[in-house]
Every structure is written in C-alpha cells, then in structure tokens.
Amino acid sequence: MSRRTFHISPELMLRAYRTGLFPMAETRHGERLYWLDPEQRGLLPLAGFHLPRRLLRSVLSGHFCVTVDRDFAAVIAGCAEAAPGREETWINAEIESLFTELYRLGYAHSIECRREGALVGGLYGVAIGAAFFGESMFSRARDAAKVALAELVARLRLGGFRLLDTQFVTRHLAQFGAIEVSREAYKVLLASAVEAEARWLAAPDPAALRRELRAMAATPAPLPAPGKPP
DSSP: OEEEOOOOOHHHHHHHHHHTOEEEESSTTOOOEEEEEOSEEEEOOSTTOOOOHHHHHHHHTTSSEEEESSOHHHHHHHHHSOBTTBOOOSOOHHHHHHHHHHHHTTOEEEEEEEETTEEEEEEEEEEETTEEEEEEEEESSTTHHHHHHHHHHHHHHHHTOOEEEEESOOHHHHTTTOEEEEHHHHHHHHHHHHHSOOOOOSSOOHHHHHHHHHHHHHSOOOOOOTTSOO
C-alpha cells in the first residue's frame, strides 16, 4: 500500500477519488494526511448485497428513525469517536473539515439513525457519478449502523449506482457480501462507474424502498471464505 503526503483541498479529493485514491490520517489527533491506494480493494456488490432477515425486520419495524443528509457534521463526529475495540480512529480535524466541505458542495452524504430523537448511529461517504465511496460508520445502539448500511444500499440500487467502495473488507462487511478485488480490477470498475449517471435519493418512494429492502433479504447469504469458519 502506497502512502504519500500532500496538501489536500476538496477539489483534489474529488480528482483523487476518481483515480482510486483516498485520504486518511494516522490518528485522531495526527496532523498529516496520507493518500492510500491498497493492493486489494473492498467492494460491496450492489446486486449481491445480502440483508439478513433479522435485520430486515429491524429496518422495517421503525425502531429507528432514518434520515438522510440532515446532520452530516454529527455523523462524521460520531465516526471519529473512540469506541470499545476502536480506541483510535483515522478521522482527524482536517478530514472532518474536508468532508464537511464536500457535503456543502453536494458530493458527500450521510445517513442518520435516531432513537427517541437521539443520534445513535449512521454512516457517510462520497458520491461521484454512479460510484459511492463509503467512508465510515458508527453505532451507539445495536443494529444502528447496519440499518444505516441497508438504507444506503437500497437507495443506491434504486438510484442506479454501479459501485459501492468500502476501501477494505471487514468481518462486519463480509456478512453482507463484501469482496476484495485487485487494485487493477478495481480501477477498471471505477473508471466506468464515475463516468456513468446515477441519482442520489435522499427521499425515495417509501413503497419502492421497502420492495428493494425485501429483495436484498432474498439474496442468498455469502459463502464463507475458504479455510475460514462460517
């Protein structure tokens, strides 16, 4: 994985994403940002996204109030917080500032999950063309981040997106069908996706959204990776 330091502007961020690079800080309070270009890239195939039935019930139950692009600053701040098992994060003050500016420009988006008015989970990322670059998610209540992810994928599918970049594959994402592809294969997919057209749907038709969520629940669960327990 290559790392290079630069002064980063929102315009440079957009150009970088189009070529497969993304920025990270080493620590929450670190001052330098790095461009990353992993040899193996994580993707969530939109057509192959598996929504567990239990989670579908949670999404449809109304247990969480889901909003879109209502409180971007609070979502990225939540993602930057330390949490059990994640005592250090890569989101520093400059990262927060850059993505907040991308949000102001209409490129960055957030999904918020609230319970009784309190923000308990969410995610954010960047949309360019028909590609969505997932950046980070957080959860202060069981299933909150997973519900946000399911809501994101349903909207991307309805809006005609082609690519959901997760940067890396975690155990959490693997349960939904996340895969790794080579850097070279990723950039071929990326070049096509960023030039295609898609619509970011902050408020899709509720009936269409429910149909998409149910279709995602009908997608078979991913097979465990060879040599790993299910």
